[in-house]
Amino acid sequence: GEDVEQSLFLSVREGDSSVINCTYTDSSSTYLYWYKQEPGAGLQLLTYIFSNMDMKQDQRLTVLLNKKDKHLSLRIADTQTGDSAIYFCAENPYGQNFVFGPGTRLSVLP
Amino acid sequence: KAGVTQTPRYLIKTRGQQVTLSCSPISGHRSVSWYQQTPGQGLQFLFEYFSETQRNKGNFPGRFSGRQFSNSRSEMNVSTLELGDSALYLCASSTEGNYGYTFGSGTRLTVV
Numbered sequence: 001g002e003d004v005e006q007s008l009f010l011s012v013r014e015g016d017s018s019v020i021n022c023t024y025t026d027s028s029s030t031y032l033y034w035y036k037q038e039p040g041a042g043l044q045l046l047t048y049i050f051s052n053m054d055m056k057q058d059q060r061l062t063v064l065l066n067k068k069d070k071h072l073s074l075r076i077a078d079t080q081t082g083d084s085a086i087y088f089c090a091e092n093p094y095g096q097n098f099v100f101g102p103g104t105r106l107s108v109l110p
Numbered sequence: 111k112a113g114v115t116q117t118p119r120y121l122i123k124t125r126g127q128q129v130t131l132s133c134s135p136i137s138g139h140r141s142v143s144w145y146q147q148t149p150g151q152g153l154q155f156l157f158e159y160f161s162e163t164q165r166n167k168g169n170f171p172g173r174f175s176g177r178q179f180s181n182s183r184s185e186m187n188v189s190t191l192e193l194g195d196s197a198l199y200l201c202a203s204s205t206e207g208n209y210g211y212t213f214g215s216g217t218r219l220t221v222v
Binding site: 031033035040041042043044045048096097099100101102103 | 145
């Protein structure tokens with residue numbers, strides 16, 4: 001079966017960079033995704049990366065993909081208090097639905 | 111463009127009752143998926159509908175069912191509610207291109 005793994009908690013100081021890591025299992029996933037969930041809300045698609053790319057940058061967000069190790073990371077530069085949320089990594093195995101990781105709760109300390 | 115709309119936002123039901131949750135996808139999105147989110151189990155896939163047909167189903171008992179209408183709106187139904195069904199139920203819609211789901215804000219169901 002597919003299991004997406006993430007560490008559950010991360011604390012950083014405001015202004016520092018945050019790096020959230022994820023490992024996935026299914027190499028058939030064409031895209032890999034990062035979602036953000038704020039309290040009381042649904043999931044918001046932050047960014048996604050095509051599986052034949054190594055890196056994608058979008059403003060303060062950088063996604064790195066190591067397909068050989070099935071490792072995905074999300075770097076948030078200049079982390080702000082508004083970035084405090086739960087971040088989910090997700091894969092989309094061919095012909096199947098999205099599989100989400102357990103989520104990493106990011107706490108940004110002033 | 112309106113987002114994914116889920117109604118109601120909050121619901122309290124008693125054990126043994128049944129409940130129906132509604133989801134209106136983004137206009138033009140024909141795929142609607144449902145997830146259950148709980149603190150212990152995380153996000154678990156319930157089912158996906160595409161053009162009124164159930165395309166995929168997760169590992170949930172038959173008490174959980176759904177349907178999709180010709181306008182792509184979807185409903186899910188849970189019968190004979192149990193305390194363990196208390197959760198945030200999230201609906202997500204997508205295009206065929208698979209560029210990620212767009213989620214609604216969810217329906218928080220509490221079973222007492």
